[in-house]
Amino acid sequence: DAGVTQSPTHLIKTRGQQVTLRCSPKSGHDTVSWYQQALGQGPQFIFQYYEEEERQRGNFPDRFSGHQFPNYSSELNVNALLLGDSALYLCASSLRQGGETQYFGPGTRLLVL
Amino acid sequence: AQSVTQLDSHVSVSEGTPVLLRCNYSSSYSPSLFWYVQHPNKGLQLLLKYTSAAxxxxxxxxxxxxFKKSETSFHLTKPSAHMSDAAEYFCVAQNTGGFKTIFGAGTRLFVKA
Structure with missing residues (x-):
């Protein structure tokens, strides 16, 4: 049983560019959440997707957007990248009706130069 | 409002001695509480979960x-530390349905030989 997978593992961009990160949830899971983990800090909740809609959002600007596909996989898009967007981006999946336990992927490390 | 406070940013113990990592939470309702561990360059792994049962x-x-409701605490313990326990530990609170997740800032555990 494959766990949560994310791609790419590492990414380097320059300021002003746009980036798309991808996540495939654990088999059987229907809910995907995204987190940003800056160096030396705990993960910060960005948003959560369920039934292809954004259900909850943390304190992140509109530059951060997402999408969930019918197969439950998800994308995180960040526009107009800033140096401060450099971080580890984590995807977590869960089963909506089965409790709240989230299973995390290995993350995508984004460096903005 | 919901918050999670990990009282120690760093904890150092000797191998074979007990581990105590402290976590307090603040919430207007009874959240689900979790502890996750993050080893260097690895994803977050679920250690345990509290959801109002035992x-x-x-x-x-x-x-x-x-879980101590009167103290709003959810401290993590282990009777005997092992070198492989050295990692970052996160205390996490989540509201019902998993709509929003709050991570503590993390506690780095060092284990000395």
Whole structure:
């Protein structure tokens, strides 16, 4: 049983560019959440997707957007990248009706130069 | 408002001695509480979860945590530390349905030989 997978593992961009990160949830899971983990800090909740809609959002600007596909996989898009967007981006999946336990992927490390 | 406070940013113990990582939470309702561990360059791994059943929760690798509502605490313990326990530990609170997740800032555990 494959766990949560994310791609790419590492990414380097320059300021002003746009980036798309991808996540495939654990088999059987229907809910995907995204987190940003800056160096030396705990993960910060960005948003959560369920039934292809954004259900909850943390304190992140509109530059951060997402999408969930019918197969439950998800994308995180960040526009107009800033140096401060450099971080580890984590995807977590869960089963909506089965409790709240989230299973995390290995993350995508984004460096903005 | 919901918040999670990990009282120690760093904890250092000798191998074979007990581990105590402290976590307090603040919430207007009874959240689900979790402890996750993050080893360097690896994803977040669930250690244990509390969801209003037994107040003493046993997790993997010999860890356990006790939920104390009167103290709003959810401290993580282990009777005997192992070198492989050295990692970053996160206390996490989540509202019903998993709509929003709050991570503590993390506690770095060092284990000395």
């Amino acid at each position: 107040t003493l929760v046993k997790g993997i690798n010999g860890f356990e945590a006790e």
